[in-house]
Amino acid sequence: MSVAIKVEAISKKYIIRHEKESARYETLSESLIQGSKNIAAKIKHPFKTRTGDLQTQEEFWALRDINFEINQGGKVGIIGRNGAGKSTLLKVLSRITEPTTGKIHINGRVASLLEVGTGFHPELTGRENVYLNGAILGMSRKEIKTKFDEIVAFAEVEKFLDTPVKRYSSGMYVRLAFAVAAHLEPEILIVDEVLAVGDAQFQKKCLGKMEEVGNEGRTVIFVSHNMGAVTNLCNTAFLIEGGQVVEKGEVASIVATYCKIQEYQGGELPGGYSVNRDILEKNNKPAIKIENIKVANPENTGQGCATGDPMHIDIFYRSSRKWISPAFFVSIKEMSGLEVLRLSTLPISGYAIENLFESGVIRLVIDCLPLVSGKYYLDVGFARESMEFILKLEHIVTFSVEPKDVYKSGLLLDRSRGLITVDHAWSHAEC
Amino acid sequence: MSENADFQFTIEAGKAERHYWMDLWRYRELFYILAWRDIAVRYKQTAIGVLWAVIRPVLTMMILVVVFGKIAKLPSEGVPYPIFVFAAMLPWVFFSSAFADASNSLIGNANLISKVYFPRLIIPVAPVIVALIDFMISFAILLILMVWYGYWPDWHVIVLPLFLLLGFLAALGAGLFVASLNVKYRDFRFIIPFVVQLGLYISPVGFSTTIVPEQYRLIYYLNPMVAVVDGFRWAISGGNTAFNPEELIMSVCVVTILCVTGVMYFRKTEKTFADVI
Numbered sequence: 001m002s003v004a005i006k007v008e009a010i011s012k013k014y015i016i017r018h019e020k021e022s023a024r025y026e027t028l029s030e031s032l033i034q035g036s037k038n039i040a041a042k043i044k045h046p047f048k049t050r051t052g053d054l055q056t057q058e059e060f061w062a063l064r065d066i067n068f069e070i071n072q073g074g075k076v077g078i079i080g081r082n083g084a085g086k087s088t089l090l091k092v093l094s095r096i097t098e099p100t101t102g103k104i105h106i107n108g109r110v111a112s113l114l115e116v117g118t119g120f121h122p123e124l125t126g127r128e129n130v131y132l133n134g135a136i137l138g139m140s141r142k143e144i145k146t147k148f149d150e151i152v153a154f155a156e157v158e159k160f161l162d163t164p165v166k167r168y169s170s171g172m173y174v175r176l177a178f179a180v181a182a183h184l185e186p187e188i189l190i191v192d193e194v195l196a197v198g199d200a201q202f203q204k205k206c207l208g209k210m211e212e213v214g215n216e217g218r219t220v221i222f223v224s225h226n227m228g229a230v231t232n233l234c235n236t237a238f239l240i241e242g243g244q245v246v247e248k249g250e251v252a253s254i255v256a257t258y259c260k261i262q263e264y265q266g267g268e269l270p271g272g273y274s275v276n277r278d279i280l281e282k283n284n285k286p287a288i289k290i291e292n293i294k295v296a297n298p299e300n301t302g303q304g305c306a307t308g309d310p311m312h313i314d315i316f317y318r319s320s321r322k323w324i325s326p327a328f329f330v331s332i333k334e335m336s337g338l339e340v341l342r343l344s345t346l347p348i349s350g351y352a353i354e355n356l357f358e359s360g361v362i363r364l365v366i367d368c369l370p371l372v373s374g375k376y377y378l379d380v381g382f383a384r385e386s387m388e389f390i391l392k393l394e395h396i397v398t399f400s401v402e403p404k405d406v407y408k409s410g411l412l413l414d415r416s417r418g419l420i421t422v423d424h425a426w427s428h429a430e431c
Numbered sequence: 432m433s434e435n436a437d438f439q440f441t442i443e444a445g446k447a448e449r450h451y452w453m454d455l456w457r458y459r460e461l462f463y464i465l466a467w468r469d470i471a472v473r474y475k476q477t478a479i480g481v482l483w484a485v486i487r488p489v490l491t492m493m494i495l496v497v498v499f500g501k502i503a504k505l506p507s508e509g510v511p512y513p514i515f516v517f518a519a520m521l522p523w524v525f526f527s528s529a530f531a532d533a534s535n536s537l538i539g540n541a542n543l544i545s546k547v548y549f550p551r552l553i554i555p556v557a558p559v560i561v562a563l564i565d566f567m568i569s570f571a572i573l574l575i576l577m578v579w580y581g582y583w584p585d586w587h588v589i590v591l592p593l594f595l596l597l598g599f600l601a602a603l604g605a606g607l608f609v610a611s612l613n614v615k616y617r618d619f620r621f622i623i624p625f626v627v628q629l630g631l632y633i634s635p636v637g638f639s640t641t642i643v644p645e646q647y648r649l650i651y652y653l654n655p656m657v658a659v660v661d662g663f664r665w666a667i668s669g670g671n672t673a674f675n676p677e678e679l680i681m682s683v684c685v686v687t688i689l690c691v692t693g694v695m696y697f698r699k700t701e702k703t704f705a706d707v708i
Contacts, residue, residue: 097705098703119542121468121472124471125470138549140460
């Protein structure tokens with residue numbers, strides 16, 4: 001198999017200027033004096049950037065010694081935290097900015113999609129923008145003309161083709177912009193986190209389109225924070241950290257590594273939830289400690305739960321003594337504080353933990369999540385047999401529920417149609 | 432298609448890409464599209480739309496005819512005064528709008544520069560093309576004006592495109608230079624209007640070059656637009672107005688230097704546009 005992209009020792013340096021504390025002007029007269037001094041200095045040396053007294057410069061290596069090869073038809077996910085250098089790498093690969101050192105060999109036509117709707121002009125109509133955007137992305141007019149109907153159908157904006165895009169809803173705007181980009185036919189497609197926009201349904205459609213592109217044997221480089229999307233779309237992945245590729249390999253193992261890092265850092269986890277580490281650290285009862293809580297969708301690891309999906313809540317504990325018939329509580333609250341659901345082992349559910357030793361995990365299984373889409377948080381508690389709370393961790397986990405058309409009615413359920421869903425049936429009889 | 436050698440290239444730090452000019456050719460449609468965008472956007476949400484493109488120069492011409500032809504009655508070397516002025520104003524307006532718009536073009540398209548790749552040279556060229564289209568419309572009006580005055584040019588008029596080309600290159604060369612400086616030093620945004628205003632007074636638009644004293648002529652000819660404006664007038668008036676080869680030679684030299692250094696400087700700074708803008 002031939003090589004599509006070969007990257008040799010790429011580094012990218014940026015210079016950041018800081019203004020020194022002492023250089024900030026305090027009063028108007030001071031700033032005028034300082035300002036005129038600066039002007040005088042500028043006139044003497046117009047193009048010399050002053051270093052030294054007022055500003056300090058700092059070198060910042062956004063990318064450091066990056067090496068890799070991507071074969072033709074390879075689908076590579078690039079993952080890493082914010083500021084790790086992913087976007088810079090994409091910019092270098094798509095020739096928007098030049099690397100400071102190193103070499104890149106590219107074999108094939110490259111199209112990069114770093115932003116949805118680059119070059120869209122608000123005053124122009126949808127039709128005009130398709131041509132404009134297409135040309136900017138490197139399509140010829142002939143190419144656009146033959147794909148025009150397809151693009152418009154994909155974006156679902158037929159009715160508004162001759163309306164200026166400034167009057168579009170943001171959803172229509174994004175759909176049209178993505179539709180143009182989705183119909184590019186390059187050998188190498190570079191995509192940055194552009195799927196973060198649009199509703200869940202359109203995101204699915206976009207992902208589907210991207211999969212199609214991948215299946216046609218093109219090379220795809222894909223950056224996303226959506227681990228589910230990366231896992232679905234890519235077969236290999238690079239993990240970038242501090243401007244360096246720290247790990248490459250099978251997508252599943254790289255995603256797993258990334259999740260571990262994320263968990264450690266306490267940021268939003270790929271399952272669409274986050275754990276408040278501060279509270280977790282502070283629950284320092286010597287007798288019992290909750291060490292971690294995980295929320296997962298067992299059918300689709302890495303993705304969040306939607307209404308009606310199964311959900312597992314795992315509570316990892318460590319105790320220094322033996323407890324007899326203790327109880328765990330999990331309370332699901334809406335962001336306003338309204339308690340939607342409280343579940344516990346004894347006394348609510350009747351499930352009894354007979355004895356609790358050293359360490360282990362308690363799993364709460366919800367087969368069919370009855371919550372409509374939105375953000376929720378969890379309070380988790382631990383009580384002794386007498387129902388006296390030993391631990392009460394409020395607001396410990398925040399998670400979001402994705403919208404889903406549970407009743408197959410064409411409607412995505414949200415709070416405008418009630419807080420919960422339930423399995424139900426209607427019948428009708430005439431008397 | 433992937434085996435096509437056209438699409439194999441190497442990005443290397445600090446090396447000029449050999450593929451640049453080929454890319455420029457591949458993206459040639461973008462010249463047209465960007466120019467079209469600028470024109471289309473200009474007349475959006477106006478009641479009479481593109482008609483403004485014609486009305487604007489017509490109004491300018493009418494003012495000229497009334498003010499200079501009827502009221503001022505200035506001497507104009509045997510050519511009807513409105514034609515004398517209009518013929519000189521066309522290349523000047525072309526140059527000034529092309530130069531000013533090209534200079535600000537990179538900043539105005541910052542979102543494109545930081546998000547997509549294409550040869551950046553297209554961005555400052557597009558407004559020059561826009562100015563050229565405006566020029567064509569105004570030129571048609573000049574022709575009407577000449578019919579009105581019953582004034583017919585002779586064979587001299589065939590060299591007109593050459594002077595237009597000279598003006599085009601002057602605007603492009605200067606525009607490229609200032610556009611790339613403008614990316615880093617936004618000060619130029621404020622300087623450009625003054626340069627354009629000053630340029631009007633040091634180019635022979637409202638007067639004839641003959642009133643400039645002999646000893647200052649050489650310095651005067653350093654302004655490349657002197658030859659373009661004089662040349663235009665000379666070609667249209669059938670050789671009746673002043674024009675000497677010295678100014679043409681001088682202008683060609685200055686324009687060549689401007690273009691070569693302009694393109695070189697642009698190419699040199701181009702790679703950092705996305706980082707600096």
